Amino acid sequence: MPSNIRIALDAMGGDHGPSTVIPGAEIALERHPDTEFILFGDRATVEPLLERQPRLKAKAKLVHTEVSIRMDDKPSQALRYGRWKSSMWLTLDAVKKGEADVAVSAGNTGALMAMARFNLKMIEGIERPALAGLWPTIKGESIVLDLGASIGADTGHLVNLTAMGSAMARVLFDIERPTVGLLNIGVEEVKGLEEVRQAGQILREGHFPHFKYIGFVEGDDIGKGTADVIVTEGFAGNIALKTAEGTARQFAQYLRGAMTRTWRAKLGYLLARGAFQTLREKMDPRKSNGAVFLGLNGIVIKSHGGADPEGFASAVDIGYDMVRYELLAKIGESLSRDLRETNARAAAGAAS
Amino acid sequence: MPSNIRIALDAMGGDHGPSTVIPGAEIALERHPDTEFILFGDRATVEPLLERQPRLKAKAKLVHTEVSIRMDDKPSQALRYGRWKSSMWLTLDAVKKGEADVAVSAGNTGALMAMARFNLKMIEGIERPALAGLWPTIKGESIVLDLGASIGADTGHLVNLTAMGSAMARVLFDIERPTVGLLNIGVEEVKGLEEVRQAGQILREGHFPHFKYIGFVEGDDIGKGTADVIVTEGFAGNIALKTAEGTARQFAQYLRGAMTRTWRAKLGYLLARGAFQTLREKMDPRKSNGAVFLGLNGIVIKSHGGADPEGFASAVDIGYDMVRYELLAKIGESLSRDLRETNARAAAGAAS
Numbered sequence: 001m002p003s004n005i006r007i008a009l010d011a012m013g014g015d016h017g018p019s020t021v022i023p024g025a026e027i028a029l030e031r032h033p034d035t036e037f038i039l040f041g042d043r044a045t046v047e048p049l050l051e052r053q054p055r056l057k058a059k060a061k062l063v064h065t066e067v068s069i070r071m072d073d074k075p076s077q078a079l080r081y082g083r084w085k086s087s088m089w090l091t092l093d094a095v096k097k098g099e100a101d102v103a104v105s106a107g108n109t110g111a112l113m114a115m116a117r118f119n120l121k122m123i124e125g126i127e128r129p130a131l132a133g134l135w136p137t138i139k140g141e142s143i144v145l146d147l148g149a150s151i152g153a154d155t156g157h158l159v160n161l162t163a164m165g166s167a168m169a170r171v172l173f174d175i176e177r178p179t180v181g182l183l184n185i186g187v188e189e190v191k192g193l194e195e196v197r198q199a200g201q202i203l204r205e206g207h208f209p210h211f212k213y214i215g216f217v218e219g220d221d222i223g224k225g226t227a228d229v230i231v232t233e234g235f236a237g238n239i240a241l242k243t244a245e246g247t248a249r250q251f252a253q254y255l256r257g258a259m260t261r262t263w264r265a266k267l268g269y270l271l272a273r274g275a276f277q278t279l280r281e282k283m284d285p286r287k288s289n290g291a292v293f294l295g296l297n298g299i300v301i302k303s304h305g306g307a308d309p310e311g312f313a314s315a316v317d318i319g320y321d322m323v324r325y326e327l328l329a330k331i332g333e334s335l336s337r338d339l340r341e342t343n344a345r346a347a348a349g350a351a352s
Numbered sequence: 353m354p355s356n357i358r359i360a361l362d363a364m365g366g367d368h369g370p371s372t373v374i375p376g377a378e379i380a381l382e383r384h385p386d387t388e389f390i391l392f393g394d395r396a397t398v399e400p401l402l403e404r405q406p407r408l409k410a411k412a413k414l415v416h417t418e419v420s421i422r423m424d425d426k427p428s429q430a431l432r433y434g435r436w437k438s439s440m441w442l443t444l445d446a447v448k449k450g451e452a453d454v455a456v457s458a459g460n461t462g463a464l465m466a467m468a469r470f471n472l473k474m475i476e477g478i479e480r481p482a483l484a485g486l487w488p489t490i491k492g493e494s495i496v497l498d499l500g501a502s503i504g505a506d507t508g509h510l511v512n513l514t515a516m517g518s519a520m521a522r523v524l525f526d527i528e529r530p531t532v533g534l535l536n537i538g539v540e541e542v543k544g545l546e547e548v549r550q551a552g553q554i555l556r557e558g559h560f561p562h563f564k565y566i567g568f569v570e571g572d573d574i575g576k577g578t579a580d581v582i583v584t585e586g587f588a589g590n591i592a593l594k595t596a597e598g599t600a601r602q603f604a605q606y607l608r609g610a611m612t613r614t615w616r617a618k619l620g621y622l623l624a625r626g627a628f629q630t631l632r633e634k635m636d637p638r639k640s641n642g643a644v645f646l647g648l649n650g651i652v653i654k655s656h657g658g659a660d661p662e663g664f665a666s667a668v669d670i671g672y673d674m675v676r677y678e679l680l681a682k683i684g685e686s687l688s689r690d691l692r693e694t695n696a697r698a699a700a701g702a703a704s
């Protein structure tokens with residue numbers, strides 16, 4: 001492991017580009033001084049911002065490029081005009097060339113996924129990438145995947161998601177054998193869940209050294225923290241994530257409304273301000289910003305496009321942890337002989 | 353329309369059976385005095401409870417049966433021992449025979465769906481049932497379907513869900529032309545969404561007199577109230593619902609924790625008690641209890657199995673509204689020539 005963690009940043013990514021990325025990197029550097037950065041972006045925009053952060057400037061190299069990926073372009077468009085030369089591509093390419101240990105971008109998700117796949121390639125044995133995120137729960141945090149990197153999942157992919165997600169949990173939560181639940185719905189004997197049921201059977205019957213399968217879980221188990229890792233296919237996972245975000249915002253809005261309606265409520269709010277502050281921090285989506293693309297030959301972190309510097313710093317932190325605690329090696333372990341056998345069994349089951 | 357709404361109740365359904373159903377019916381009767389009930393259940397258990405509610409007793413007929421469906425049986429098991437004679441079957445059968453206008457049960461969802469389908473049959477043109485629920489939003493309420501009656505949906509079924517959901521919105525919200533959004537995820541050019549995209553195209557290009565299609569929506573749009581009706585297939589819909597419930601409970605628990613940690617917070621809570629009460633009512637899942645099975649030749653309401661009397665009464669209220677405002681006739685209208693043509697187009701598109 002290198003003594004410094006080398007982080008490549010797409011300085012132009014996200015809704016606010018370098019005006020978020022540069023101060024975000026500064027916050028992350030304060031927390032992890034054993035970090036150095038390579039920034040890819042437009043010199044004219046990035047350099048003045050960097051001048052204001054002398055500590056970051058001393059630990060960062062700026063590589064100029066004029067091309068940046070727009071937030072609403074389709075992946076195919078982005079690849080056409082952005083391959084080889086955009087800030088996003090070059091950020092990923094730094095990982096590919098071994099010049100950086102991790103790539104972080106707040107840019108267009110679809111484009112980032114397409115470029116990462118194209119440039120870094122998939123790990124042997126994994127066909128499709130996954131997007132894994134941290135979900136705040138009553139007990140702490142869980143990892144949920146796939147959050148939308150691919151739609152639909154066959155049995156083998158669900159088993160692979162389990163291996164990748166549990167490897168990430170070992171890295172982030174420092175648990176030797178994380179628990180894993182497979183997201184399902186409560187209605188029995190409904191058609192169409194063959195993949196989920198088949199994956200459940202494989203996970204139940206296998207003996208996996210790197211995780212402990214606890215069975216099917218439902219949507220409300222995620223927030224309860226029933227399992228360290230929740231596995232689902234990307235369509236349902238993305239909808240679960242966005243729905244939870246929407247519900248949290250809805251609750252916060254109700255609460256604001258309720259606390260300003262009468263003078264008694266306003267006074268109560270003033271008295272309990274500290275408690276509300278704690279609550280706000282607990283529900284702060286910025287703290288759990290930063291999803292990890294799994295299955296690639298390299299570590300790629302996606303920050304929310306609308307993140308502020310604090311949120312972007314959280315995404316950089318996750319990247320730091322992934323490198324420091326050797327995510328890729330741990331995924332490799334989980335995908336070792338044990339799981340290859342399982343995949344073969346899954347393939348045989350699907351074929352029969 | 354009958355002068356009285358005739359409601360058949362599965363008195364044995366739910367986690368608490370008649371001890372919830374009977375007082376729940378009493379609450380519903382207070383709100384809608386133009387109601388009469390047929391109760392199906394075990395006389396020895398139900399009658400003493402009914403004696404305590406003289407007003408309800410005067411408006412209710414009790415039909416004795418010793419067979420009731422267990423909450424955790426599979427639908428096939430339930431059909432085996434419960435067909436023709438269980439309280440659940442007889443409740444549905446009262447609708448089938450025209451003795452009641454609506455059936456309400458808090459029993460086993462899978463069994464209720466199987467029996468309803470078997471006994472009442474599907475509306476012509478609809479192949480699969482749907483479960484539609486009321487979702488509290490910032491703006492008021494929206495209808496979300498399918499919440500898990502069936503898994504996976506082809507283009508035609510998504511279009512049918514739109515017709516059924518918008519008919520329900522016309523009945524419940526009294527809007528001439530409700531808005532409809534199709535639930536999707538934000539990642540572009542990801543494979544596997546052909547049905548959703550195809551349904552989107554049909555809904556965009558068609559001119560539907562009974563609803564207004566507003567395009568794709570994401571998970572966080574549900575709570576914002578972006579559309580009156582949100583359409584999705586059952587797996588994602590069920591996971592969205594359960595995840596939102598889990599998040600709301602999580603937030604409530606954080607809030608309780610925060611407001612009891614210090615004496616200032618406790619005092620603030622006391623002062624703002626009225627505001628917290630309003631908030632609690634706003635987030636109260638009991639108020640939106642009662643999902644509607646759509647697509648059947650008859651109106652069937654599913655109450656949450658764990659509902660208390662107040663929650664069960666909400667489910668009865670929904671059944672009342674569905675009859676009073678002629679849901680079945682309105683679904684029929686929406687499924688008229690206009691939509692049949694669309695279904696044919698969808699079928700042609702899927703076949704090509």
